[in-house]
Amino acid sequence: MSAPVMEMRLVEDVMAAGASLALPDDGVHSVCYVVHGEITADGTVRRDDEAVYLAGGAEVQAGRSGATVWRYEVAPAGVAAVCLDAASGVTREKLRQPLAWPVADAILIRADSVSFPPGGCAFLHTHQGPGIRCLIDGGIRIDALGHSASYGPGAAWFEAGPDAVFAQAATDRPSRFIRVMVLPAALHGRSSIAYVNAEDREKPKSQVYKGYVDRIIEP
Known part of the structure; x- marks a missing residue:
């Protein structure tokens, strides 16, 4: 089938x-x-x-x-x-x-927010599933696949998951986006992020997460 x-x-x-x-x-x-x-x-x-x-x-x-x-x-x-x-x-x-479907044999839907202080960033990283983000406060630049795009409040973008992404928040105000991802169910209660460069894995991270939904569903 x-x-x-x-x-x-x-x-x-x-x-x-x-x-x-x-x-x-x-x-x-x-x-x-x-x-x-x-x-x-x-x-x-x-x-x-x-x-x-x-x-x-x-x-x-x-x-x-x-x-x-x-x-x-x-x-x-x-x-x-x-x-x-x-x-x-x-x-x-x-x-x-x-x-690209199915994401995994068993999946979950996760909704959370990601907040940055002025000038904060998310080092080059990937995720284990796709998702849509929508900025609610501030401003952010997303670098992926050799391209850069900037977003203001109310603007949305898609990340496929395996593509490496770097995020740079606005320098003059806090920034935050609301994110919903589809992930393997094995990640229930666990982070989906993986840093590309070994030197970034132990660095202090500026982003702060707030969870809303982490629900295993039938694919």
Whole structure:
């Protein structure tokens, strides 16, 4: 049997007060990160800088002041992202990327944030799986595959995992991005980063991590 064609995508839902979004049971795995406001999902309330993993026909409902949500999804390529209707708010696609699938025989979805002080960096490194990042504060430059790209708040980018990456944060303010990755399940509770240069492995690291989701799923 051939492997399914899968993709990762990131959409932004700007939800009106009390608006709801029904996520169908169609093989999509979602991580909803609350940028601003409040949502109720999976029987719990999530507020600013909190996230929840959802699958299997879940519903997301905005609180009385509405919410802005970054919805990271791992989905079959033929399944379109659900969008809010005009009365409930606006859904905007930020990024969509095909995946080399399967990542591993058993996989997990991890959501976390990576923060840097002014001038901080992540030394040349790789990861064991693909992921989408979206900058929420500051600025950052990403060097990979011989190219450099700079990002400001709200901008998203994809990293395949095995490609070596160097990250340089803005020098004049703190920076932080929200990241969702697909990783081998054997990494549950463990870091996925590997430094390319031996001399960097023992150096003090400037980045700080905050975890939201580390969930083993059915591939």
